[in-house]
Amino acid sequence: MATTIHPPAGSATRNLSRPTSGSGNGGWRNLVPESGNRRAVQEYAPPPSSTAVWVFVAAVCMTFAALTSALVVRKGGAVEWRHFTLPSILYLNTAILLASSVTLEISRRRIASFMGGLNAAAASPARWLYATLALGFLFLAGQYLAWRELSAQGLFLATNPSSSFFYVFTAMHALHLSGGLYAMIRVIRKLNHHTLRRVTMDATAHYWHFMDVLWIYLLVLLWAKL
Amino acid sequence: MHDMSAQAHAAHAPTGFIRKHIFSLDHKVIGKQYYGLAFLAAIVGMFLSWIMRLHLGWTSLAIPGLHFLSKTGAPGDVMTPEYYLQLMTMHGTIMVFFVLTTAPFAAFGNFFLPIQVGAEDMPFPHFNMMSFWVTFVSFGVMVASFFVPDGPTLAGWTQYAPLSAVGSAAGPGQGLGEVLWASSIAIFCVGQLLGSLNFITTTLDMRTKGMSLWRMPLTSWAWFITSIMGLTAFAVLMPACILLVLDHVAGTSFFVPSNLVINDQLQPHSGGSTLLWQHLFWFFGHPEVYIAIVPAMGIVSHILLATIRRPLLSHRVLVYSMSGIAVLSYMVYGHHMFVSGMNPVSSIAFSFPTLIITIPATIIVLIWLGSLYGSRMRLNTACLFSLGMISMFITGGVSGFFLAQPSLDIMLHATYFVVGHFHFVMAVSAMFGIFAGTYFWFPKMFGRMMNETLGKIHFVLSFIGAYCIFMPFHYLGLASNVRRYQAFTDDYLQPLIPVHRFITVAAIATGAVQLIFLYNFIHSYFWGKPAPDNPWQATSLEWSTTSPPPFDNFGGKLPVVYHDPYQYGIEGSTEDYVMQTDPRQIQTQGDEA
Numbered sequence: 001m002a003t004t005i006h007p008p009a010g011s012a013t014r015n016l017s018r019p020t021s022g023s024g025n026g027g028w029r030n031l032v033p034e035s036g037n038r039r040a041v042q043e044y045a046p047p048p049s050s051t052a053v054w055v056f057v058a059a060v061c062m063t064f065a066a067l068t069s070a071l072v073v074r075k076g077g078a079v080e081w082r083h084f085t086l087p088s089i090l091y092l093n094t095a096i097l098l099a100s101s102v103t104l105e106i107s108r109r110r111i112a113s114f115m116g117g118l119n120a121a122a123a124s125p126a127r128w129l130y131a132t133l134a135l136g137f138l139f140l141a142g143q144y145l146a147w148r149e150l151s152a153q154g155l156f157l158a159t160n161p162s163s164s165f166f167y168v169f170t171a172m173h174a175l176h177l178s179g180g181l182y183a184m185i186r187v188i189r190k191l192n193h194h195t196l197r198r199v200t201m202d203a204t205a206h207y208w209h210f211m212d213v214l215w216i217y218l219l220v221l222l223w224a225k226l
Numbered sequence: 227m228h229d230m231s232a233q234a235h236a237a238h239a240p241t242g243f244i245r246k247h248i249f250s251l252d253h254k255v256i257g258k259q260y261y262g263l264a265f266l267a268a269i270v271g272m273f274l275s276w277i278m279r280l281h282l283g284w285t286s287l288a289i290p291g292l293h294f295l296s297k298t299g300a301p302g303d304v305m306t307p308e309y310y311l312q313l314m315t316m317h318g319t320i321m322v323f324f325v326l327t328t329a330p331f332a333a334f335g336n337f338f339l340p341i342q343v344g345a346e347d348m349p350f351p352h353f354n355m356m357s358f359w360v361t362f363v364s365f366g367v368m369v370a371s372f373f374v375p376d377g378p379t380l381a382g383w384t385q386y387a388p389l390s391a392v393g394s395a396a397g398p399g400q401g402l403g404e405v406l407w408a409s410s411i412a413i414f415c416v417g418q419l420l421g422s423l424n425f426i427t428t429t430l431d432m433r434t435k436g437m438s439l440w441r442m443p444l445t446s447w448a449w450f451i452t453s454i455m456g457l458t459a460f461a462v463l464m465p466a467c468i469l470l471v472l473d474h475v476a477g478t479s480f481f482v483p484s485n486l487v488i489n490d491q492l493q494p495h496s497g498g499s500t501l502l503w504q505h506l507f508w509f510f511g512h513p514e515v516y517i518a519i520v521p522a523m524g525i526v527s528h529i530l531l532a533t534i535r536r537p538l539l540s541h542r543v544l545v546y547s548m549s550g551i552a553v554l555s556y557m558v559y560g561h562h563m564f565v566s567g568m569n570p571v572s573s574i575a576f577s578f579p580t581l582i583i584t585i586p587a588t589i590i591v592l593i594w595l596g597s598l599y600g601s602r603m604r605l606n607t608a609c610l611f612s613l614g615m616i617s618m619f620i621t622g623g624v625s626g627f628f629l630a631q632p633s634l635d636i637m638l639h640a641t642y643f644v645v646g647h648f649h650f651v652m653a654v655s656a657m658f659g660i661f662a663g664t665y666f667w668f669p670k671m672f673g674r675m676m677n678e679t680l681g682k683i684h685f686v687l688s689f690i691g692a693y694c695i696f697m698p699f700h701y702l703g704l705a706s707n708v709r710r711y712q713a714f715t716d717d718y719l720q721p722l723i724p725v726h727r728f729i730t731v732a733a734i735a736t737g738a739v740q741l742i743f744l745y746n747f748i749h750s751y752f753w754g755k756p757a758p759d760n761p762w763q764a765t766s767l768e769w770s771t772t773s774p775p776p777f778d779n780f781g782g783k784l785p786v787v788y789h790d791p792y793q794y795g796i797e798g799s800t801e802d803y804v805m806q807t808d809p810r811q812i813q814t815q816g817d818e819a
Contacts, residue, residue, distance in 0.1 A: 048349030048431040055426050055457065059419055062461035066509070070469065070502055074480060078497045158477035161497060168469070 047199035053206050060176055064214065067172065071165050071225060082160040086223055087149040093142035094219060100135035101212045103128050108205050111191065115198065126191050129184065132208075136181045143174055162226045169218050173211070180208045239777035249359070251351035252777060256358045257337030258671065260328050263362060264660075267324035270369070272737050274317040281305050283723070283730035285713040296377050298398065308398045310712035311380035315399075316372070318383030319407065321653065322514065323414055324365050329660045330521035331456070332361070332421055335449040337671060339425060341768040342446045344434025344785045346778040348424040357424070360417035367410035371403040379404040382710065384511065384562075387481030387503035388493075391473040395491045401474075408470040415464035418456050425453030434767075436787030440542070441806065443766040443791040444531075447545050448524020451552045452517050458556070459513040466506035473498070504563050512559035513552070515652050519619070520548055522659025523590060526612040529666045530594065532764040533609035534601035535802055536795040539593045547586035547593075554583040564635045573632040580630040584623070591620055606762075607681030611662035614689050615655050621693075622651025625700060640710075643703020649696045661688070661743070668747075669761050673774045674754030680746040684739060691736025698725050763803055766791050770807045 075081055107128030114125040147167070150156075155163040183204045190196040240246045250256060277289055288303035299309030340348055348354050371378035376398040381390040385407065394401030429442070429450040442450075469480040473495070481503045482495035527544060531537070538544060560568065560576030594616050603609060625647040629635050638644060661684075668676045707714070707722050714723055760769040767787070771780050785807045793804040796812055804812050 048427040051430050052350065052423055052427045055423050059423070059457050059461040062458045063465050066462040066465050066506060070465070070480065070506065073499055073502045073505065074497075077499045080484075080497050157472070158479075161479060164472070164478040164480065168465075168472070172465070172468075 047197075049199050049203040050206075053203040057207070057210050060210070060214070063172070064169075064218070067165075067169060068221060071169075071221070074161055074165070075225060078161055080160065082162050084150075084153070084155060084162060084226060086166075086219075086226065087146040089142055089146050089149060090219065093139050093146065094215065096135050096142060097139045097212055097215055100132045100139065101209050103135060104132040104205055104208055107132060108201060111196070111201060112198065115196070126188050129188050129191070133181065133184050133188070136177065136184065136208075140174055140177065140181075143170055146170070166222060166226055169222060173215055173218055176214070177211050180204070180211050183207060249355055251347070251355050253336050253340050253348050253351070253354060254671075254775065254779075256354050257333050257335070259358050260333035260336055260361070261671075263358075263365060264325050264329035264333055267320050267328070267365060271317050271321040271325060272740070274313045274320070276734055276737055277305070278310060278313050278317060279726075279730040279733045281310055281712065282714075283727040295372065298375075299377050305712075307712040308380055309377065311382075311397075311710065312378045312399050312403070314710065315380055315382050315407075316368070316378050319368065319411075322383055322518070323411065324361075324368070325660075326518035326653065326656045327418065327514070328361065330525060330656055330663065331449065331452050331517060332357070332418070334445075334525065334660075334663050334667065335425060335452070335521065336421070338667065338768055339428055339446055339449050340432065341771065341775060341779050342443050342766055343429060343432060344437050344767050344780070344787060345428060345432035346780065346784065349427045349432055350424050353420045354424050357417045357420035360413055360420065364410045364414035364417060367406055367413060371399070371406040371410075374402045374406065376401060377403055379407045381407075384507060385470070385503070386507075387470075387473075387500045388483060388486055388488075388495075388498070390503070391470060391481040391498070392486065392488055392493050392495070393474055395488045395493065397489075405471060405474050408467045408474070412464050412467035412471070415460040415467070418460045419464075422453040422456040422460070425449055426457065429453075434784045434787060436806075437767075441787055441790055443524075444527040444541070444544060445521070445524040445766075448521045448527075448548060451548050452520045455513045455517050455520070455552050455555065459510040459517065462506060463510035466503065466510070469506075470503070501563075501566060501568070504566055505559075508559040508562045509556065511562065513555040515648075516551055516555045518652050518656045519659075520551065522615060522656045522662075523548060525659045525663040525666075526615050527594070528766070529608045529612045529662050530597065531792045531794060532666075532762045533604045533606065533612075534597060534794075535604070536597070536601060537792055538597045541790070541792065544590060544593050547589045550586040551583060551590075554579055554586070558583055561630060561632075561635070564632045565639045570632070577630055577632050581627075584627065584630070587619075587623060591616065591623070606665070607676070607678055607685055608662050608666035608762075610682060610685040610689075611658050611665060614685060614692075615658035615662060617689075618650050618655040618658055618692065621697075622647055622649070622655060626651060638703055640708050641703035642699040642707045642709050645709050646696050646699025646703060649699065650692075654692045654696065658688075658692075661685075664747075666762065667768075668750065669757030670768055670773050670775070672751055672754075673757050674750050675757050675761060676750040676754060677746050680742055684742045684746065687739040687742070688736060691732055691739060694732035695729055695736060698729055701725065760805075763801060765789075765793055765803050765805045767806055770805055 107125070110128060111125045147170070150163065150166065155166075157164055157167045187196060187201055187204050190200065240250070240252075245251075247255065250259075277292065280287055280289055286304060289300070289305070290303060292300040292303045292305060296309060299306055299312060305313070336348075336354070340346070368378075376394065379385070379390065379399045380397055381400065381404065385404075389396045389400065390404055390408075392400070393404070429446065433439075433442070469478075472478045473480050473482060477494070479495040479498040481500055482493055482498040483500060484496040484498075486493040486495065527538065557579040558576060560572055561580045563576075564573050598613075625643065629638060629644065629647060665676055665681050668674070702722055702725055703709075705718075705722055707719060711719075714720060714726070757773040759771065759773050761773075762769070767785055768775070770785055786809075787806045788809050789804055789806050789812065791806060793806075793812060795802055796804050804810065
């Protein structure tokens with residue numbers, strides 16, 4: 001219960017209320033401000049996009065976990081489950097996607113040094129980003145070819161639960177990957193307009209690498225279960 | 227990612243009508259839009275419950291004009307049994323998704339979370355705008371199903387497979403109406419995921435100087451915890467709805483078993499798992515209960531503190547308890563499936579955490595009651611509705627103890643006992659939380675005071691009415707009155723019809739009482755007394771800015787926080803409270819904790 005209140009102290013001793021140990025990014029905020037100036041606050045504020053990308057990744061993980069559990073349950077009760085070999089182009093697609101992560105890392109480093117002024121003379125810092133983008137689209141095209149290959153074998157969405165899950169998983173992944181491509185196009189546009197912020201680049205890269213990891217998980221899952 | 231520059235935000239308040247009021251990026255406008263949507267949905271949902279109740283009380287009663295809603299569903303204005311189920315499904319769906327999720331979480335959270343943590347907006351205003359408009363589209367798709375041939379789905383708000391997955395063979399509305407339902411909910415999930423993303427990042431990254439996590443008001447904590455639940459729960463419901471849509475439109479067999487004959491038609495599906503839908507649905511569905519009630523808990527705590535004028539017994543234990551509920555909510559979902567044919571061992575495994583989750587819920591109630599004990603309250607309408615919410619929550623919670631036992635649940639599950647239980651613990655509790663929040667924050671949201679006398683009348687009549695409607699449900703359930711029946715023709719049910727008629731009268735009367743609220747809301751909106759900045763002498767940041775707040779919330783300068791959120795009952799001050807932005811030094815137990 002509250003007890004006493006003291007008169008305002010001088011500005012030098014304004015840190016009167018003991019900072020509590022808030023976790024996360026809140027701790028620094030217990031510092032006494034010189035003023036309530038927005039700019040001063042902004043200088044310290046951590047970029048929300050770096051948090052948001054992991055929050056989004058968590059949601060995507062939940063979605064694919066739900067689908068995985070659906071696959072496990074559905075397969076467990078199925079008598080008519082038809083095993084099929086994954087289209088071999090998927091392995092090529094995997095290599096393409098992995099390569100795109102490599103080119104993205106290269107471009108991230110180049111852009112970081114370009115933005116940091118270390119390599120201001122770099123001709124086109126976006127070059128490797130274009131390569132990543134192209135590899136991303138190539139991956140989507142490859143996935144489409146994989147679908148064509150399956151349908152040529154007579155395996156459609158409704159043919160068998162195994163093929164249903166194949167299409168659902170790959171389509172959901174392609175949809176999420178398209179979001180990554182959209183983010184990359186935004187990054188390139190911002191880079192060309194000199195409005196790119198480091199956090200935007202990093203968040204996009206983290207998401208893209210996550211798409212990579214997710215795809216490898218899906219490939220192993222589909223390979224093992226279908 | 228739509229990063230926002232704070233400076234740009236402050237400098238450029240939109241002036242055009244569309245950017246200002248329709249496709250607004252301002253979290254306050256989006257919060258009001260959500261509130262308006264919930265208001266509209268609540269009216270639709272309540273109207274549906276009225277005509278259902280009329281049909282239950284007087285089965286052959288012609289309800290004038292009902293055939294305008296559906297020619298096939300209500301020929302001669304008397305509803306068919308199928309149409310009763312369709313209305314019941316839509317009542318549940320609209321109330322759970324578009325009222326209980328949107329109002330306490332999305333509406334109030336959008337408006338007040340950034341202000342309470344001292345931010346000028348959410349970090350991703352475009353996502354925020356999309357979140358509302360996606361939800362709006364979802365509502366449109368849901369309502370559209372009233373107007374398609376055969377009308378909306380009749381499978382209940384839980385949409386159990388296989389009835390929900392086999393198409394129009396299962397009854398009217400199971401074709402297109404069902405596809406619209408599943409699509410609408412999948413869209414709704416997207417909206418809530420975008421909203422949750424914003425809520426979490428706002429809480430983690432947008433807090434102003436001095437606003438450590440423990441200095442956040444309990445409402446902010448509640449919205450933060452709820453957004454984490456929303457993020458994980460809606461991310462599971464969305465793929466489930468997609469699979470359901472595929473079973474309809476693409477002929478897959480995720481949820482439909484082999485050799486299923488419905489209405490003498492062999493279904494062209496094979497090997498699907500009906501239980502799979504229940505698992506996916508309730509993995510979302512149980513956290514959804516807490517998505518509705520945890521914000522109400524936060525709102526009620528926040529309001530009670532301002533009316534009892536002293537700290538709660540424990541701020542931290544309340545937060546821990548709300549978090550504990552959130553974590554446990556994922557482990558208890560199987561208690562909705564005790565009669566599903568699930569392995570009895572699983573029933574026990576789900577029953578145990580269900581009993582455990584009553585512990586944090588009970589702790590929260592005890593903190594409220596212990597803090598109320600001996601306090602000198604300021605009995606305003608917001609406070610009354612908060613007390614009402616506590617009453618409803620306890621009443622509903624107590625019947626939960628019975629239902630948590632598989633052996634008792636098997637008997638009570640398909641009866642009105644369950645209907646009474648969840649209407650108290652989830653629906654009416656959350657509604658009272660919404661009303662409490664409205665009376666408390668109306669001055670801040672719209673810059674005018676609501677009429678207190680009308681508010682108190684509204685409370686007393688609603689409180690009595692809610693008990694008159696839902697208390698007899700328990701009696702009906704114990705008398706084995708099955709739920710989801712459109713008429714009670716069996717011998718053992720006939721003596722219960724007078725009870726149903728009493729409930730119907732009470733429901734219509736209590737619904738009519740809401741017109742007082744509607745009148746009070748509209749009248750105060752236009753002609754209410756202008757609100758001061760801090761009409762309740764409360765301490766959190768929303769009361770340190772103007773009513774209503776300016777576009778950037780604090781007029782170009784972010785606040786600095788010096789104190790824990792609820793410094794009430796401070797001696798030696800001219801007032802009995804110290805605001806969070808007050809730079810004066812105080813010594814309280816709260817600071818030492």
